[in-house]
Amino acid sequence: GQQLNQSPQSMFIQEGEDVSMNCTSSSIFNTWLWYKQEPGEGPVLLIALYKAGELTSNGRLTAQFGITRKDSFLNISASIPSDVGIYFCAGQLSNNDMRFGAGTRLTVKP
Amino acid sequence: SQTIHQWPATLVQPVGSPLSLECTVEGTSNPNLYWYRQAAGRGLQLLFYSVGIGQISSEVPQNLSASRPQDRQFILSSKKLLLSDSGFYLCAWSIRSGYGYTFGSGTRLTVV
Numbered sequence: 001g002q003q004l005n006q007s008p009q010s011m012f013i014q015e016g017e018d019v020s021m022n023c024t025s026s027s028i029f030n031t032w033l034w035y036k037q038e039p040g041e042g043p044v045l046l047i048a049l050y051k052a053g054e055l056t057s058n059g060r061l062t063a064q065f066g067i068t069r070k071d072s073f074l075n076i077s078a079s080i081p082s083d084v085g086i087y088f089c090a091g092q093l094s095n096n097d098m099r100f101g102a103g104t105r106l107t108v109k110p
Numbered sequence: 111s112q113t114i115h116q117w118p119a120t121l122v123q124p125v126g127s128p129l130s131l132e133c134t135v136e137g138t139s140n141p142n143l144y145w146y147r148q149a150a151g152r153g154l155q156l157l158f159y160s161v162g163i164g165q166i167s168s169e170v171p172q173n174l175s176a177s178r179p180q181d182r183q184f185i186l187s188s189k190k191l192l193l194s195d196s197g198f199y200l201c202a203w204s205i206r207s208g209y210g211y212t213f214g215s216g217t218r219l220t221v222v
Contacts, residue, residue: 033210042116042200042213043154088153090211098211102153 006089006101013079014109021104022073023089029099031092032065032072037103038085046087047074079108112137116201116214123221129174129188131217133201136182141203143184144211145176148198160184196221 006023013019023032031050035043047058049065049072056063062075072091076083089101116133123129135141145157156169158176166176173192177185184201198218202211 031209035213040216040218042202042216045210045212048210098156100154 029091
């Protein structure tokens, strides 16, 4: 019930294409976060969302906090090779209860 | 600015040996601290979190323990490692609950 379902599990795209991934849950979250992890490194925060309906951009990245507070999506426009990595969504249920999705592995072909 | 340091970066340990991974945060006071484990190709599993010195909460029963001897120091330990303890261990901090976490660079532990 409190799990995050992140999809797709993996994506293979051509450089220049747009990317979309999302996380859904049956639970209501107070905060949604999107992270990117490169091989052998810790995840790095890309975008944080704190209000239902909030739409936030960070360069070519755009993320939204679903109006129902049960979902969030991340879009990457005009992908480039350095976008390769694993993208994780994370949702905060309550104090110190942060849940992570299983990740979306992105491969960008030049 | 705040920084988080985690070491060692890689570790190969025999089964039954002890473990100590250290994490320190600089540039902030009284951070929330977290230990996560990531199995190969999988998501992040919360192991322990701490909201203050000496305050440790465990999320899953396991062969590991955590301690916070100082405000900005978080240690992950084991008395006897198991093969199943292999994985990528990540320390993280946040200014308070509900805010984004900042992760360390991780420790790749291989138990042989």
